[in-house]
Amino acid sequence: MERLPSWVRQHVAAVRAVIVLTVILGAVYPLAVTGVAQGLLNHRANGSMTGRGSELIGQSFTDKDGAPVKKYFQSRPSAAGDGYDALSSSASxxxxxxxxxxxxxxxxxxxxxxxxxxxxxxxxxxxxxxxxxxxxxxxxxxxxxxxxxxxxxxxxxxxxxxxxxxxxxxxxxxxxxxxxxxxxxxxxxxxxxxxxxxxVRGGATGAEVPADAVTASGSGLDPHISLAYARLQAPRVARERGLDVARVTALIDGSTTGRALGFMGDPAVNVLALNQALDGR
Incomplete structure (x- = not known):
């Protein structure tokens, strides 16, 4: 059989490369990643959805006028769109x-x-x-x-x-x-x-209100607040719900995540999980 011209061989090689890469990158790799995610990180891979939203994305707990609903713990501010807009994730x-x-x-x-x-x-x-x-x-x-x-x-x-x-x-x-x-x-x-x-610095030497209560996160979608901010809100939530502060503090502890990998960052409180624990106590 007569040898094919070089330009034909080049096109055949290109078609073969497309087919092989399509199979590997379009089928094998996505299926492998999905399998690993479902096997090791099933809850997170499926969005960590709960009854009211995702534990991975922050949300506001306000009324129709934007005022805080006092029986709920409040999230940190958000600069994502009008607030916690997943399509506009950004900092200010x-x-x-x-x-x-x-x-x-x-x-x-x-x-x-x-x-x-x-x-x-x-x-x-x-x-x-x-x-x-x-x-x-x-x-x-x-x-x-x-x-x-x-x-x-x-x-x-x-x-x-x-x-x-x-x-x-x-x-x-x-x-x-x-x-x-x-x-x-x-x-x-x-x-x-x-x-x-x-x-002008003024006479204030410190602040009772924690930094995460007054600044937005880099993504605008942070679902967590600091322990200090959660504990600041505990008396108000306990009062609004007719609960003992110690009971609310125990729920805070139950919704607190540790440091990443055991040594990075600080413990933080997932606001959605905490508010759902309050509603379902």
């Missing part, structure tokens, strides 16, 4: 230098402005403190729950003007003066870019 991409708000302009319809990461943390801490009956104060936050930040003019030299840029007029500035200069409230639409940014 805001960092520690994001401290300046864009104040809403009352003259512009539906203008909500933009909250800095610092103000988001301050507002959440204030709200959690009020919900749990503890102080929501924390460093660099004003008593009304925004970032305690001044714009000082000129940027270099002796100050002649200071503005609490995150507190819109007619709000009372969190501090009366800065280096002998009276502090003004912020005016929407005014350009303060030329000033020097001065975050």
């Amino acid at each position: 991409n805001l960092g520690p230098e994001d401290v300046l708000d864009t104040l809403p302009d009352p003259a512009v319809k539906d203008d909500e402005g933009r909250q800095s990461l610092l103000t988001q943390v301050c507002a959440r801490s204030k709200a959690v403190g009020e919900l749990e009956g503890v102080s929501g104060a924390r460093p660099f936050c004003t008593p009304d729950g925004v970032g305690a930040v001044l714009k000082v003019f000129p940027a270099v030299g002796t100050p002649v003007r200071a503005v609490s840029v995150n507190q819109a007029c007619p709000a009372r500035p969190f501090t009366a003066g800065y280096r002998g200069v009276k502090v003004e409230c912020g005016k929407p639409g005014e350009d303060y870019a030329a000033g020097r940014t001065v975050p």
Whole structure:
């Protein structure tokens, strides 16, 4: 039989490679991975579904207006879409230098402005403190729950003007003066870019509200909270359900996962599992 031309041999080899790779990567490998997952990680591989959702994806426990349902433990904040949207898993991409708000302009319809990461943390801490009956104060936050930040003019030299840029007029500035200069409230639409940014630590030396209660996770879908945040919520949940705090604390312990591989990270509490344990106690 006459030898096939080289271009035909090349096409035949390509077709064979496609067939072999299709069988290996399109059938053998997926079936092998699925078999291992079902055999070793059956619960997780099938989504870890429970009666109300998945234990692998966080969710909110709020009413139709977004207010916390007080008989449930609350999850950590989420920056994924409108909150815990699995199709929009993401972080806010805001960092520690994001401290300046864009104040809403009352003259512009539906203008909500933009909250800095610092103000988001301050507002959440204030709200959690009020919900749990503890102080929501924390460093660099004003008593009304925004970032305690001044714009000082000129940027270099002796100050002649200071503005609490995150507190819109007619709000009372969190501090009366800065280096002998009276502090003004912020005016929407005014350009303060030329000033020097001065975050003010204030008198708070620590915070009763844990960090995971006021910051979102990197995925926005974290189903866990810290032990500290769970224990902070325990008295409120116990009171709303007419339970002894010790009973609620025992349920927290039962919904706590250990460190990854025994040494990485910290113990954490699965919020969905804990709330379901409360409902099914």
